[in-house]
Amino acid sequence: MTNYFVITAGRTGSAWLADFLSANLKIEAIHEPLGIEDFGTRMPDIRTMRTYNNHGNTRFVQEFWERKFQTIPDGTYAETNHTLCKCGLVENVISNGRADFTTLIILKRNIVKQCVSYLVRNDFGNITLAWQWYLHPSYSRKIINADAFSQFGPLGMPLWYCYEMATRQEYYRQKYADQIKMVDVSLDEAVHEEGAKAFLTDLGIDGACVMPPKKNANKAQPSQELVQQVTTIVEKITFDPAKVAGDAIKAGFAFEP
Secondary structure: OEEEEEEOOOOOOHHHHHHHHHHHHOOOOEOOOOOHHHEOOOEOOHHHHHHHHHHOOOHHHHHHHHHHHHHOOOOEEEEOOOOHHHOOHHHHHHHOOOHHHEEEEEEEOOHHHHHHHHHHHOOOOOHHHHHHOOOOOOOOOOOOOHHHHHHHHHHHHHHHHHHHHHHHHHHHHHHHOOOOEEEEEEHHHHOOHHHHHHHHHHHOOOOOOOOOOOOOOOOOOOOHHHHHHHHHHHHHOOOOHHHHHHHHHHOOOOOOO
8 A cells, every 4th residue: 555645836837747656657647636515524624734834733633534535545645636735635544544555745846937927827816726726915924024025026926936935844854854754856857757767766667768748738838038037036045955854843833722
């Protein structure tokens, strides 16, 4: 029995990763279960997301995970749903005795491409999108203060989200890597055959590497001006997510209530 889940932000290639794992594990990997009956059972709903990020891993959140784990079949299972890591994935995999057969994939993407994707899609233009799919700076349990990003206007929230998620990746690594297997991969490398083969090796998967086509890419292409604007800002930001996460843990930050 083997389970694969991701710790990642949205728009980092999680849909492509589901296709990649499907082809190379020879299973039907799940990206996001979106049936009406899935929300609150297989897919976290807005209440679950907001509860975890305001109050932590409460009994309400734990009950969602108990229901979800009951739906996961025996054998090899992979789900690249990026919302899961934002509502207690790691804590509940461990507390439910599933760590021994679970691998967490820490999926990253070039931060400029990530931010541009959010801006083109206006992903932070409506608070319900942030509640269901991303994160919101009003949450009480967050590691990065969003105030410093307000100077960047519409880019501020996407930038904050990218750095918050990069820090959460390091938070989970530093706090739980001794209890559960974690594998790093960059989308920018994995979409090329050499990087994909290295990723499969890290996962311990043998055999030929099958490369699926791009998935869920933006239909509207960003202007070069926008790309350059974001690039200029990102290049001026000095940020060490590992240090920030470590400092937060030392200061007592946790998602446990």
